[in-house]
Amino acid sequence: MSRKIQLLIVxxxxxxxxxxxxxxxxxxDIEVMATASDPLFAMEKMRHHWPDVVILDIEMPRMDGISxxxxxxxERPTPVVICSSLAEAGSETLMQALAAGAVSIITKPKxxxxxxxxxxxxxxxxxxxxxxxxxxxxLLRPAPPPLAVPTDRPLHSADVILPNGAAAMVKTTDKVIAIGTSTGGTQALEAVLTRLPITxxxxxxxxxxxxxxxAMFAERLNSLSAIEVREAKTNDRxxxxxxxxxxxxxxxxxKRNGAQYHVEVVDGPLVNRHKPSVDVLFRSVARFAGKNGLGVIMTGMGDDGARGLKEMRDAGAATIAQDETSCVVFGMPKEAIKAGAAERVLSLDQIPGALVAADR
Structure with a gap:
């Protein structure tokens, strides 16, 4: 932006x-245009000067943050960042706020x-x-928006979790689809996963x-989808x-055990400022699924996943990037396209069909 981002803190x-x-x-590049102790005071100030972004608490007097x-x-869709102690518990109240259109979350301790x-x-x-x-x-489609908050902690690559270099095993025909996303991704995932058949x-x-x-997000998607959706645990098939x-x-x-795929969940440092990291997942799919993989990188800020998707493509996997028009933030797909990692660029509405066709 050529001018400063106008921020309202409520x-x-x-x-x-x-x-x-x-x-x-x-x-x-950020200017606090105003602060307010509750939404009613905020609305008074917004009549004179509308913000570019609002930082919003949930529990407040006179009117709660969700309302x-x-x-x-x-009335006037505006980017909102939730900053609430309710985030500590992963509460249903906070999930309602996300479904209402918040862009991201900052967890505020009590x-x-x-x-x-x-x-x-x-x-x-x-x-x-x-x-x-x-x-x-x-974000106004019926799905909860993102929670990603990038940080300026040490910028590791996927090497710290899974060293590069080993070739993929190829003695199986089972396909594996790997999806990576960030800002806007919870909504995009709902749009994709709820349209997939159990095959x-x-x-x-x-x-x-x-x-x-x-876990809460997976439960929501599971209740809406024909396929089973759940939070991963080590050794899940x-x-x-x-x-x-x-x-x-x-x-x-x-990971692979004979002809069967499973996952391993591990701790470790942030990779590309994130944990979990898309690059870590994509690299493992490149190694263990190779040409039987299909990688999809969707809406999100930053470049996590671009290198991993390129490794998947180099290993023979099919790769897809979400197009700019349907992205909430065209960051991760843009970087993947720039790196030559994306074989195809598809809209959000086209991605489910591409996943269904992956096993044909």
Whole structure:
């Protein structure tokens, strides 16, 4: 953006308003246009100057954050970053906020708040920047939006989890579909997985998400889909009609035992500022599935997955990137296309059909 991102902070805690404002003040491209102690005060200020991004608490007096979020999305869709202590528990209340159209989440602890916010200043700035770039109108489809918050921690590659170099085993015909996504991905995954038949090849998914949310997200998708969707555990089989979602805060890799595929869930450092990392998953699919893999990289900020998708293509796998028009944030697919990793570029509506055709 040529001008500064105009930010509105809405939180009933004066400490939160002050510390968040100080955190983003260090960023040259963000300006706090106003703060408000509750949504009604916020609406008064927005009548004079509309923000580019809103940081919003959920529990507040006079009007709760979810009601305010729904009002915003109905009247004038605006990127919203949730900053709430409810995120600690992965509560159903927070999932409602995500379904209402929030772009991302910052988990706010109940104690040690000031220190946490100061330590998380890079996360806050990254979340605001990602929100400012989001195509919010695409978030108004009936699905929960993303939780990814990139950080400025050490930038590792997938080498720290799975060293590169080994060739793929090829003595199986079973297909494996690997999907990687971030900002806007929860909505995109719902649009894809709910349209798949139980005959679709086994699916492994990395969605950038905090801990505790992936299980709830998988349960939601499972209730809406014909296929089985669940949070992955080590040794879970990858099989037709099943999608395994990497747990938040852990990396997931594909493995082989004879002709059968399974997953391994491991801890480790952040890769491309994320855990789980799409690059880690894609590299493992390149190694253990090779030409029997199909890689799909969808909406998200940053470049996680671009290198891994290129490794999959080099190993003979089919590869797909979501197109710009249907992405909430055209970051990860853009980088994959630029790297020559994408064999095809498809819209979100075209991807389910491509996955169904993968086993033909």
């Amino acid at each position: 939180d009933d805690s004066a400490v939160v308003r002050q510390v968040v404002a100080q955190a983003v003040a260090r960023a040259a 305010f979020l729904r009002k915003l999305m109905a 104690s040690g708040l000031k220190g946490f916010l100061e330590d998380s200043s890079n996360d806050i700035v990254a979340a605001v920047r990602a929100a400012a770039r989001a195509n919010v109108r695409l 679709v090849p086994g699916i492994v998914v990395v969605q950038h998400m905090p801990e505790r949310f992936t 990858v099989m037709p009609g099943r999608a395994l979602i990497a747990p938040g805060g852990k990396h997931m890799m594909l």
